[in-house]
Amino acid sequence: MKLHLLLLLCALSTLSLQSPTQSPDKCECELSSTHPFPRDKLNNTQKDAADCNNDVTPQKALELESLLLGLERRLPELVEDMSELEREDDGGMYGVLALHVIHNELHEIRLLMDRLNITVTTNRQQTQDTTQQISAIRAELQELETYDTQQVIKRDLINKRLKRDLDQCRTGQRPTDPPTAQELCPHGRFQNVSGPRINTAGEYPGSFKYGAWGRDPKPEEGKESWYWYVPLTASNRYAHYVRLYSSLSSLVVGVSVPGNVLIHSSNPTTNTVQGPNVVLYGGALYYNCYNMDAVCQFNLTSKTVTTLQLPKGTRFNSKSNFCHLDECYPFTDLDLATDESGVWVIYTTNQDHGNLVLSKVEDRPEGLVLGQTWHTSMYKQAVTNTFMACGVLYATRAVNKDTEEIFYSYDTTTGQEQFNIGIYFQKIFPNIYALNYSPVDQMLHAYCESNMVSYKVIFDRHGHV
Template sequence: MVWFLFWSLLSIQAEDGASLHGSINPAGRCHYTFTVASPQESSCPGGDIKSEMDGVLSRLTLLEALVSQLLAGADGGTGSKGGEDVQKATAHVTGERNKLQQDNAYLTQQVRELQRRLEEQNREAESLKQKSCEQTQLPGGSQRDTRPVSGTYIDPVHDLANGSYQEMKAEVTEVPASQLILDGDCGDLLSVGDPVLHRKADSITGKYGVWLQDPEPRGPHYTKKTVWRIDAVGKDIRQLFAYEDLDQFSRGFPMKVVVLPEPLESTGATVYRSSLYYQRKRSRTLIRYDLDSESVASRSELPGAGFHGQYPYSWGGYTDIDLAVDEQGLWAIYSTSEANGAIVISRLDPDSLAVGKSWETTIRKNTVANAFMACGRLYTLASYTAANTVVNHVFDTATGVRRPVAVPFRNRYKYNSMLDYNYAHRKLYAWDNFHMVTYDVRLGPGSR
């Protein structure tokens, strides 16, 4: 029983690095001490080892005195009285221990809650820092004379002597935005960030078009950083501009201009696994153009697909066939006469362009402004001109179920003619009234 009293009075140990100690001070009163381990010992003021040892010695002295009194009472009095004293002391110690354990549990819970709040604040601070980086834009400034020299193509919007740009670039390099993507985050779309401007077209041919990056390049010549751009206004659209990265894209110096063997139609093209996929002008023919060999690798008819203004998005532009890429592969978004203008989704073989499986939705294609695929789900945009609109429908190919949603979306320049998802960078790429922008997206945990 003495040893039980010794260990009960000495300390009550807490979990997760926290401890609660009870002792009797020289005045005869109970004294409790609650201790939480610090990540840095130097940050704990008053952490003197000698004072802790003095406290332990003091408690041991009091404990020895108490044990001596109990033993003396047991020897000098009757056996029953000594037993009663021991029982009373035991009950008192047990009650104190129980109370201390309850207090310890409560304080431990409070510590965990404070740690959780601290982690949330750190995440929020990181998010704010990321938005601060993303909202930094290139300064407007005046345009310089950029006429072609010796037959070399020079994009009109650039300025090598722009000191402000160089300063901004250094800042972004020093504090990069976080691009952490968890494997389990492939569920529903939770939010779309504000648009970040990367480039503005300089002529009427750039009112709308296609610009994107390959999420999964396989050839030796291009990487995930390579930027591809097609100006989609004109009678014969064949030029595909390649930029080394976003910096070169922003300055306006293409490293290469590829002339396609057959013209494309509208803004439904996409780049995937080092190939450009596009719809041939005035037809339902799909073409896979190998970017490394610069040749047509395959072509295929999309059965029953409308084309050249039969089933476009609400903004028009001959957007009957929209090709898209996500974590699950290559898709075609279109409609047929059998579907009466409702959106049809088909998964395509990326090599042969053969149709694998198709889903017919109940979403009228000409009632939505644009669409994209993410995690096997189709998302549609309500308006292409409203500055503040929403992603208004989602169709899940895993369940075949369509649901209304209302994820806020901004058309800053009020004429959004292209919208594509890049799963490698976890962004949406858009062409909004001469302006090429990206949006950060946040997806929920996967449920598949």
């Protein structure tokens, strides 16, 4: 029975590639393994581990211990012989013989110390070499573990597809792939980014290196043109208010008519903002709660805070930041994002070995809950920023100080990943500390070293397939 089912699943894995000469009523395919496990690398790692075991043996530790013990015993004997000579020296034959004995003992102790020095030097060098080997082995094992986990997840997704196709085949339906999130996007397919369209130092030029800004995708009535701004005012890590502007021009010239809305009078303290990755949605600010692996929602009208605890093992407090080759951006463990459907949180966990995890944040009558969750195979610290657009997660990386690349995407509808998006855009400043998509005007809002910059997202309205 198991063999029969395996053959059926195998047959379905390339159903869409069946030969046109075959009967359309048959479900046949060719089984292929496109991602074999790197056994050669595992074998090399095992060999390196065995070499370490051969190099570091109990006998070598016993040799050093034996030399130290011998020296420990000989030195008191030498002291005793010297004391006896001082007491019994008769100035004659006894003194000469005693000195000869002491001279021999000193010679043997010197030889013992030479052997000890050589052994210590050898062991010290071997310790350094072994430490480097262990570090390399640990890195290799972590890579192999991540590879295996990623492939298991991918194969699980493929098996789910095969099961679906098998059920459709049994009922006589033709297997079809569901539409992607991009194909369902009302704007069309994400095609490019142009700009920058806006570049302003705002109200506090040169101040507050880290922060975020943007628009509310679901604004309250009368606030459709408002913009928000959250600077990290303490230690490039904390914030305790959101600053509101009635229009873009007000933000550019630095005139905040609504002013600040305080989360708390102190900074930092419980439920204030930690890290630059914040968003505003539906009149509420979403952010990483201070010193917690949790999402906070601050309602700007009621001034109340609701907390959403993230899964056990979520990394926080600058344990898994966005990075590029030169540096990592501190306290960017959690990234909040908005798109046409609402609020998302992007993070990572120990169980996912540092890969990006994406969850929907749902605001229900009973409070905030974590909705559907997706696990990717993209390592978080290989990414500088993420954002959402039409249910697709996009990740960027720094090409150089002048260029950023959108290189990766994860479609939440199909679970498909792409690693070669290849959309480049110009940077005004080398570092982008926060990046968020606004579905109101299809703009990307970036916070770059105290400056607010935005780019226009270009969709291909005829790109539906």
